[in-house]
Amino acid sequence: MTVKERIAALRARMKETGIDAYLIPTDDFHGSEYVGEYFKCRKYITGFTGSAGTAVIMQDMAGLWTDGRYFIQAADQLEGTGITLFKMGEPEVPTVHEFLKKNLTQGRCLGFDGRTVSAKEAAELEKMLDENGVSLSVDHDLAGDIWENRPVLSCEPVTELDIKWAGESRADKCARIRKAMEKKGADLFVLTSLDDIAWLLNIRGGDIHCCPVVLSYLVMTKTEIRLFANEKAFQTDVLEALEKDGVTLFPYDGIYEYVKTFKKDKKVLLCKKKVNSRLVSNIPADTRILDEENLTLLPKATKNPVEVENERIAHIRDGVAVTKFIYWLKKNVGRIPITELSAAEKLYEFRSEQEDFIDNSFDPIIAYGKHAAIVHYFATPETDIPLEPSGFLLADTGGHYKEGTTDITRTVVMGPTTEEEKKYFTAVLRGTLNLGAARFLHGCTGVNLDILARQPLWEMGENFKHGTGHGVGYLLNVHEGPNSFRWKIVPGGNAVLEEGMITSDEPGYYREDGFGIRHENLMVCKKAEKTEYGQFMCFEFLTMVPFDLDGVVPELMSARERNLLNDYHAQVYEKISPYLNEEEKEWLKDATRAI
Structure with missing residues (x-):
């Protein structure tokens, strides 16, 4: 079916169920940023493939809301579908909630699958729309009803993450969380975010593309831990190890009936921003819910010394691969056929040669020329173009290693600019x-x-429409909070920067139909000196890959900035050159020369 045919089929189901507007978010049942194929209802209905966006379908309109990373991509993919693009954050563009409040009137009904909308957002929608006399219908997966040949739920094998990689045992992590429960006065802790569960139990899987997580829910009490997941994903030895640490496996969907058994004298701690509304609505009304951030959030974000040291190793290995790739590009562009897709394959080849490499940490963004102006462009066979010996190539890529996760962007000068x-x-x-x-x-x-990060652009009256940095997981999701760099204050986005947090540093500049530039390093937060004014903090760059001096105008940099670049490049040469052949080493020496 075409997008128009899918929307028509969805509207027919809406009529049958008495739903006037149907909300389709990106989320799976766990609030994940990236989701497995089974959960891509928004993509199926609209044809928009970006990782962030919300669709609203009514009988007389269809809309798609997404952020600045995807404005160009969404406009292209929605063309001819009849779906209106709402550019989030732009002047006079209503939010999804504002649109629904304005367009749903007395007696109307808003529908969504309650497993894909958080309890917090569902409560906000209910309160807002109740003022208009609008009801909610949250038990129908209407997009799933019309999805022909829908993929099955993923069930990839589960492995254990050894303590030499994790730096802390599962038993010790669980003991830490139980102490936190005790401080909060909680009897039960409901955890549904997949990266938190994987971190807590020192397990990894493959149920989301490039995200080594396991489809699961978890409930912890003072005496037991119930893990709700597909038993077929667990080998006997993994199950036995979990059981030894007090973790018992139950069927994946069993969580919804189990929470109905919670007693009214028990206090349940969960995060309504993360737990889906259907699960929360199944908890008896007289049970006291403590709505708090997940107790695992900060412990997971503040990497322990073993994890940090492992990440340094991972970034040297990754740095070798990416440095070899940049040298290969510069040597061969214009001499042999190279396209965006074949360049991505070559980089994967270089990474695969590195010890303990597992997989990409996200689909590579290899964007040449005007494609680089599309912030999260992904080449396809239809869009793939050849690289030429001129202009910029933007390469935003990353890898998972046993020693951790990397994320790096380099803008490579391919020729005259x-x-x-x-x-x-x-x-x-x-x-x-x-x-x-x-x-x-x-x-x-x-x-x-x-x-x-923004000041040099702001001084020119320029900007970029994405965050400056995001937290990164340890062999987990490449985007993990709560740490981030943003100029706007957003709910939940103002975490204090703590020792051990790993965050990306990635300003950019994008000229539509022209070119795109982004420079990204990962860095770990560290303690600096302590004075009468308090504890000072600083960052250490983990990423070890040269910035392309062919694009640098030294006269536009201060002496301090030139020294920062020279010092960084000296580190890159020292740490990366031992792993290169003589030809590559000679090139790197010039590529990291002092300016």
């Missing part, structure tokens, strides 16, 4: 270096520091 392109290339690089060199008092958040 304009002075304007070099001006912006240098401005973005200045932002990356200045943020990476920040020293700040403990208690600062990413909001306090974001201006360091």
